[in-house]
Amino acid sequence: MPDSQDNIIGVIGGMGPYAGLDLIEKIFSQTDAHSDQEHLPVALLSYPGLIDDRAQYLFGKSTSNPADAIAGIALQLDRLGAVVAGMPCNTAHAPAIFDRIVQQLEKSGARLRLLNMIDETVDFLANHRPEARRVGIMSTQATYRLRLYSDRLEKAGLGVVLLEDGVHDELVSQSIYDPEYGIKSCSSPVHPVARQNLLAAIGRLAENGAEAIILGCTELPLAVPEAEINGIPLIDPARVLARALILSTYPERLRPIEEAADAA
């Protein structure tokens, strides 16, 4: 056995704390491993108290850019021996935050490469779902308003299918945040109202021409875990990010897409 570990996968957690665990679970479940020892080396730093609210900053309610704290955590992962890292939080991928983290890593001479979950998701669509030319998006309202997925999809030459504001709010945002039936309040099991409204949103996006749908909020796959519904692939960015982290470090250990979906 070696006495120190290299080629480590880093996870910047705490945004929120459970999303960090979810990403690691998706790394483990998509790894071809037949014993404890065959699982991949992962380091998680989950320090939520250091990281200010991302949406507050992006919508001008705070002047403190959480990028600085996130870059500090990424540098600690770099010093631990992580060569690549992921950050399971859509809002932290807004260019005003993400680009500043990357700049600070470069300035510090870090070897660690921070993957971009949104880029990885759009690349995954292009490589594995090339038949989907029009892509629907479900997310928090912040991700919708910031056009985090929309802009990247359009840059990749793909069509974007959105729900009208009122409908998105009622069917998607409420399914995430409602204190009675929202997934944040009630996730095991998910409340049937949340599931039913999200299925209705998927139906609306399909009617509007979506040929694949991005579940752009870490809570959504808890309520709609299916790989596809009525033939329309549902794309979970955290699962895609987990695959990209494995591919960057131990590509020979990545399970095929279908097999990994069955195990989930």
Add this chain to the structure above:
Amino acid sequence: MPDSQDNIIGVIGGMGPYAGLDLIEKIFSQTDAHSDQEHLPVALLSYPGLIDDRAQYLFGKSTSNPADAIAGIALQLDRLGAVVAGMPCNTAHAPAIFDRIVQQLEKSGARLRLLNMIDETVDFLANHRPEARRVGIMSTQATYRLRLYSDRLEKAGLGVVLLEDGVHDELVSQSIYDPEYGIKSCSSPVHPVARQNLLAAIGRLAENGAEAIILGCTELPLAVPEAEINGIPLIDPARVLARALILSTYPERLRPIEEAADAA
């Protein structure tokens, strides 16, 4: 916001990888937190490839003591700022491994204190279930044979209730390891045969006088998540360890036992 994190909770993962996530989930779910920022700082190092099989060493099939690799990981957690750490693996608590880790930490002048999950479990019983004077144990065969819980319970003046070898093997070990219905092969959902056999084992322990039962293997609470069955408390050592880690760092944030059980 502070720009570095102290008073970190460390988790030595990888034994197995999912048990590390499970411990962290139990820290989060027992923390009184109303926003991402209120959750506690946790660092997980899950490097399973560095840590040789614990049972192989303890039963003389290998001469390499995994304590050295585990101590190396604990020292990395110490350098990250962790003041306390937990290790969600029963077998690694055998004195031949655990005591050597602690010696190496002391020799290196580490500030980090490694909690002992088995001691914490027995202390929890004494403090919170004082009416239970005879305690049943369900675990892997290795933990049974090594008497990890039995010896500590007896030292604390408590009676130990065990199943006969053949019965323990059929009802408990098989429910963990059977390739068809065991929890390691089949956990979401757990196979009804595993659940039914474990309930039968609980019944047998109760008949033999157990007034509380320790679920001394990280897989067991997946199949019997109840806090008690027929009035007999079921004790999950990983949940107890999570409580002890919170108590050692942020005691004011620990949720009361009953409330935390409802949320689980």
